[in-house]
Amino acid sequence: MSDTSEIRRAATQVGGVTLHRLPSAADARGLLVYGEALKEVPFAVERFFVVYRVPGTEVRGEHAHRKLHQLLVCVHGHCNVIVDDGLVREEFRLDDPTLALYVPPMVWCVQHQYTSDAVLLVLASAAYDADDYIRNYPEFLQALAEGNGA
Amino acid sequence: MSDTSEIRRAATQVGGVTLHRLPSAADARGLLVYGEALKEVPFAVERFFVVYRVPGTEVRGEHAHRKLHQLLVCVHGHCNVIVDDGLVREEFRLDDPTLALYVPPMVWCVQHQYTSDAVLLVLASAAYDADDYIRNYPEFLQALAEGNGA
Numbered sequence: 001m002s003d004t005s006e007i008r009r010a011a012t013q014v015g016g017v018t019l020h021r022l023p024s025a026a027d028a029r030g031l032l033v034y035g036e037a038l039k040e041v042p043f044a045v046e047r048f049f050v051v052y053r054v055p056g057t058e059v060r061g062e063h064a065h066r067k068l069h070q071l072l073v074c075v076h077g078h079c080n081v082i083v084d085d086g087l088v089r090e091e092f093r094l095d096d097p098t099l100a101l102y103v104p105p106m107v108w109c110v111q112h113q114y115t116s117d118a119v120l121l122v123l124a125s126a127a128y129d130a131d132d133y134i135r136n137y138p139e140f141l142q143a144l145a146e147g148n149g150a
Numbered sequence: 151m152s153d154t155s156e157i158r159r160a161a162t163q164v165g166g167v168t169l170h171r172l173p174s175a176a177d178a179r180g181l182l183v184y185g186e187a188l189k190e191v192p193f194a195v196e197r198f199f200v201v202y203r204v205p206g207t208e209v210r211g212e213h214a215h216r217k218l219h220q221l222l223v224c225v226h227g228h229c230n231v232i233v234d235d236g237l238v239r240e241e242f243r244l245d246d247p248t249l250a251l252y253v254p255p256m257v258w259c260v261q262h263q264y265t266s267d268a269v270l271l272v273l274a275s276a277a278y279d280a281d282d283y284i285r286n287y288p289e290f291l292q293a294l295a296e297g298n299g300a
Contacts, residue, residue, distance in 0.1 A: 028208065039277075047185070049184035050182070052225065052226070060179050075202065076202070076267065076269045097200050117267070119226045
């Protein structure tokens with residue numbers, strides 16, 4: 001699994017996927033991490049969702065999006081995220097609110113090994129659209145081969 | 151403190167402040183709560199921040215914004231939020247990721263009684279702007295009296 005301890009903003013081995021260390025401020029009143037749309041968040045934010053109380057044995061995601069951009073931040077506990085561009089597969093542990101994983105369209109994404117207290121925040125570039133999902137890995141590879149993700 | 155157990159979307163006693171029960175989906179793989187900009191989130195999302203590891207004795211906020219709209223969601227643990235429009239003051243406990251508090255401009259807002267594991271997600275309608283803050287309560291009342299929040 002890739003070491004994320006020294007990341008500021010870094011490419012990964014997976015096409016288009018980047019790891020970001022979000023800006024933060026700490027004082028006696030606690031910690032604050034932040035991001036602005038089209039800046040630390042590399043797209044306009046049209047939706048957010050929060051995933052929590054995931055049994056540690058469960059696997060989530062297991063799909064790609066044709067057009068959706070997402071930024072994943074585990075704001076409590078930790079979980080592992082696998083990203084796969086059809087050629088390279090890489091796994092990251094999101095274990096701090098300052099660590100964000102940007103997942104562009106046409107990347108297969110799987111989340112697993114949630115701790116019982118894990119809370120995954122996802123910022124997304126568009127409203128929910130069932131037609132934007134590719135839920136079958138062979139179909140994902142086929143769409144990549146045909147270049148018809150977008 | 152106001153009872154929030156039966157809220158879907160409700161006005162509060164404080165001008166413009168509303169409580170929202172965000173849509174959610176539960177299955178064997180855990181829980182998911184979501185919101186779309188200009189829908190469940192009543193503004194365009196230009197920024198997010200996350201507050202965490204706040205000592206239980208600490209008080210955060212204690213300011214109003216001239217123009218900023220915010221949606222507060224405590225996605226882990228819980229904290230209390232006091233809102234005050236200069237006439238009425240009301241306190242809410244945010245204790246579930248499905249419960250969101252919308253705070254419009256020109257409302258004095260204080261957060262306190264964070265549990266040690268509390269994580270407060272705030273979605274905001276604009277980039278950070280130091281000039282948008284009113285950090286002094288008498289000045290807040292004066293700005294209200296002059297109608298010059300916006």
